[in-house]
Amino acid sequence: MHELSIATHIVAVAQEEATARGVEVEAVHLRLGALSGVVVDSLLFGFEIASQGTPLEGTRLLIEEVPLTIYCPTCEAEVELAGIQSLRCPRCGELSGEIRRGKELEIVALEVKD
């Protein structure tokens, strides 16, 4: 389960950012792409374990899931896909390898104590 090692990195990066700003974290906002290969439940569980004994113990991990979005050259538009097993445009049926969103694995915000 690589979610545990990813959670360890989340804790470390969030703490690093908090320390740099001199703040105490209450919650971590994470943006997670559908194609990131990370399972949300496993990650939440991993975060609980990884944060134990760190300043982030007891904080929440809030996950915003980002659907896979491709650019379809035929439709000349960005198209959101329902799944990740086919990069075919649902409007016109064209395959497109141009991924615009859906690979995210990034911390986007920290909720902090006043």
Place this chain on the structure above:
Amino acid sequence: MTKTPRILEVRANVLKDNDLLARSLRERFAQSRTLVLNLVSSPGSGKTTLLRQTLLELSPRYRVAALVGDLATDNDARRLAESGAPVRQIETKTLCHLEARMIEEHLEGWDLRQIDLLFIENVGNLVCPSSWDLGEDLRVALFSTTEGEDKPLKYPTLINTADIALITKIDLAEAVEFDHEAMYRNLREIRPGIEILEVSGKRGTGMAAWLERLEGALKAKRSQH
């Protein structure tokens, strides 16, 4: 009275440490002109057999080496060392994938300028290695005909990061009624245009094309400098 939480905007890639390290490895491999391959597959895909054969066939003409990720035993590393190429094992213990820092650690003492092709055999797993860049030039996903043509559908993330799909144990295709067309379609639905090669490490089928592909990539890398 409800207190609105104070939110600080942050933009931080969770795996930035690994990505930075992978970038510096990539620079080192560029300087030494070493072609680096990251081989990813399920256990039992025939990866070790294929790699052993690849090392054997390349070693008369090129300087080859391998790093082998394994949970514990060094069986794979020992089998590979029979080829005569320098082989090191990376024992990952509980970790289900290789990370850039492990590559860096295990390269210590090796003169990269003396290595033309470096093969990294990732831990047998098609999920976890996807997120971790190792500084490789080519990521090769191996699927054996015995795993069935639906297998790629279960691992879209990995396929989407792969440069080449290598279908192994092609000598067994007929016996297991392997559906080539379905396999190609499944791979290309997830990674349009992905390069697909078919090999049998045991029988040698397709080995010439695979080796030619590697030599071509090495030549291309050398001509960049």
